Amino acid sequence: ANMAGTALVRGYGRDMELEADELGAEYLNRLGYSPEAMIEVVRLLKNQEMLELQLARQEGRQPRVYHGVFSTHPDNDTRLKEVVAAARKTPGAGDQRPDGHEAYLQRIAGLPLGPSREQGVVKGSRFYHGTLGMTVAFPTGWIVDNQPTKVVASNPQKDAVLQLTAVPPPPGAKPQELLARSLGGAPLSGGEPLTVNGLQGYTAVARDIGLPWGNRGPARGAVIYYNGLAYVFTGASRLTGAFAANDALFLSSIKTFRRLRDNELQLAEPQRIKLVKATASTRIAVLAAASPIEKYPAERLRLLNDLYPDKEPTPGSWLKVVE
Structure with a gap:
């Protein structure tokens, strides 16, 4: 039943995709570009999807793709070729304009590939942020994911995570107070001031908070103040019994946080x-x-x-x- 329902929904999605492709091809034709370029665009997107499927299989994870299981490659997609060919029948200038391929290549030379300097870059297990002037190292072998609002590192088994966010501290708030807020007001134990490479902070363990896996358990929290921002770390294990062993890794990584050195600025470049x-x-x-x-x-x-x-x-x- 689920398979049939998915096929039905994706069938509607496929029709909408074809309509969008047809309109795109018509617009290209009206502007004087070859409508067949639409097939090239779809083919590149499909190749990207095929690579993502390949990598997901090799890495043992779910693929991050949009198109359905019944989508075909545009090289073999008769319906796509038909709607693009139909675009040539619409009034337009045809293939009057150059495609601008050479000019396009020259303009993209030097562009960042992936995250920019302003977003921070991951190199190996270390995260660099040139604009914020900071760096931190996560445990060796962990997967470091630089997301739009946070950096999340997880072990290969994905049952331990260490998350880093940066927030402006409220006026007059001490690191201890901000940590308590970030952990939802949960009771803290083992709290102590933290001095990390000359920067002031605070760390403690929340004994019972909501965890990323949907259960509850302990988590290591830490706050470090630097250059007008509060850097908030949260480390947790899926299994409570594994927390003590992973907590040593959490603290070790937290203590690598420091200012970016002048000779490291190039490492922060994308x-x-x-x-x-x-x-x-x-x-x-x-x-x-x-x-x-x-x-x-x-x-x-x-x-x-x-x-x-x-x-x-x-x-x-x-x-x-x-x-």
Whole structure:
């Protein structure tokens, strides 16, 4: 029943997608661009989805995708090709304008790939924020996720997490008071002032609060004041019995928080797009080996250059690499 319901909903979604693609192709045609470019756009999005499915299988997690299980690749999508072909029948200038590919490439050279300096960057297990001038190291081997409002690190088993947020402290509020508020007023134990690399703070354990897994249990909390902001750490384990062992890791990471040194400012810079011209000997595997992309560099470079899943560059073409 669930499968049938999902198929029905996705069927409606597919019809809406085709309508949107048809309108997009019509607009391109009216403006003097090739409507077939719409197929290229959808194909790139589908390739991105295919890579995400591949990575999710390898990492043992749920894929973060939108399209349904019955979606087809645009190379084999007859309905998509039909609606795009129909766009050519609408009044328009046809293929009068250049696609601007070369100009586009020159304009994106040097752009950040991924989070910007203002969002902070993750390199290995360490988080750098150039604008805020801070850095912190999470446990080695943990997965560090830089989200829009917080940084969340979890162990490979995903049964222990350490979260970091930054908030402006209320006027006159001491670290101890702010920590109590951040932990929902839960009773605290083992509270003590904290001095971390010359910065003042406070830490304690809340014995019973709501945890990310939907249950309740203890959590390590800490607040560190730096440069007008309060940095709030919260560490928890899914199982209460594992909290003591993980708490040592939480405290160890919290105590790595510090000001960014002058010689580390470059580390806080994001990866950026660089253009290189392919030669007859250019191979994605060689570019991937020299790339700063930490995970799946070959797959990501192929996706970035419309070469996914296994194509090689054409000699003389411009390639987007990462530096």
